[in-house]
Amino acid sequence: xxxxxxxxxxxxxxxxxxxxxxxxxxxxxxxxxxxxxxxxxxxxxxxxxxxxxxxxxxxxxxxxxxxxxxxxxxxxxxxxxxxxxxxxxxxxxxxxxxxxxxxxxxxxxxxxxxxxxxxxxxxxxxxxxxxxxxxxxxxxxxxxxxxxxxxxxxxxxxxxxxxxxxxxxxxxxxxxxxxxxxxxxxxxxxxxxxxxxxxxxxxxxxxxxxxxxxxxxxxxxxxxxxxxxxxxxxxxxxxxxxxxxxxxxxxxxxxxxxxxxxxxxxxxxxxxxxxxxxxxxxxxxxxxxxxxxxxxxxxxxxxxxxxxxxxxxxxxxxxxxxxxxxxxxxxxxxxxxxxxxxxxxxxxxxxxxxxxxxxxxxxxxxxxxxxxxx
Numbered sequence: 001x002x003x004x005x006x007x008x009x010x011x012x013x014x015x016x017x018x019x020x021x022x023x024x025x026x027x028x029x030x031x032x033x034x035x036x037x038x039x040x041x042x043x044x045x046x047x048x049x050x051x052x053x054x055x056x057x058x059x060x061x062x063x064x065x066x067x068x069x070x071x072x073x074x075x076x077x078x079x080x081x082x083x084x085x086x087x088x089x090x091x092x093x094x095x096x097x098x099x100x101x102x103x104x105x106x107x108x109x110x111x112x113x114x115x116x117x118x119x120x121x122x123x124x125x126x127x128x129x130x131x132x133x134x135x136x137x138x139x140x141x142x143x144x145x146x147x148x149x150x151x152x153x154x155x156x157x158x159x160x161x162x163x164x165x166x167x168x169x170x171x172x173x174x175x176x177x178x179x180x181x182x183x184x185x186x187x188x189x190x191x192x193x194x195x196x197x198x199x200x201x202x203x204x205x206x207x208x209x210x211x212x213x214x215x216x217x218x219x220x221x222x223x224x225x226x227x228x229x230x231x232x233x234x235x236x237x238x239x240x241x242x243x244x245x246x247x248x249x250x251x252x253x254x255x256x257x258x259x260x261x262x263x264x265x266x267x268x269x270x271x272x273x274x275x276x277x278x279x280x281x282x283x284x285x286x287x288x289x290x291x292x293x294x295x296x297x298x299x300x301x302x303x304x305x306x307x308x309x310x311x312x313x314x315x316x317x318x319x320x321x322x323x324x325x326x327x328x329x330x331x332x333x334x335x336x337x338x339x340x341x342x343x344x345x346x347x348x349x350x351x352x353x354x355x356x357x358x359x360x361x362x363x364x365x366x367x368x369x370x371x372x373x374x
Contacts, residue, residue, distance in 0.1 A: 142155055204282065309354065335356075
């Protein structure tokens, strides 16, 4: 066990690192953030902010010497850096999990090899590969970069029954990709699952997710699905955590298909946007659970205290003027969280707010009203 009073090192300095650090503080931990860019959101509240490239050996040494355990808050950390740190200090989740989840090809192969339901897919390395895969998988389908994609980046939907494959391959950049068959889904949901070294595994309530322009817009909790489907989603998340050998936190994104079955879309081995509701609506937040898991503490209760809707606030809200948060702050069941980012840009996640309610529907309707006033 890494006891309270110790220091947690976090690779990545975004809002997930910031909120993890704030949760660590409430349990008595210090924390150090390692981020290539200075003035990062997590650095605002850290004991130490290390700004250097992930290939900087001396900076990685400083992180290891300044910490008692290290974790990460996003996937795009080079595996060489995590392997280097693994030799010097406890690192959770283990680098092999990061290696799988930061690349769609490896992630899809992991799911398929372990019998986890997912979309049909093929690995694309050439125009010939694309033409063969389209003949087998058909359209509509989605061409995705193999590595480093998020929020819909690096994706191209192919809808035509007779697509111009040469033009598509050229537009995509002619680099290694994954072609996925289109999932005929009725809803997107997600489950946060945590596990510690003592063998405890725990899931948070299932979130129903609504996306706009490929970016999460609303998360509604509890998801408006049957108890049976909710249980299946939670059990599937636990199965994935077990097969990965997870110590830490994992976000499992799923499609609810029109036939009532589930298919895994993506995995994220860290706190997840759709789990932000837990700060205001659960006994234990996903960030505190993350700290508990990587430090070997007992996992906390994930009980949902109230139905809730989480809403992302993007940089678009700053277009022409700063947003007016007065109406939001006046609402007795709304909670605002801003990330301290220096510059607002369209599509950039600047903060979020949560709205509690007597039912999931009631919280969602109020959340839409409050968002419109921004």
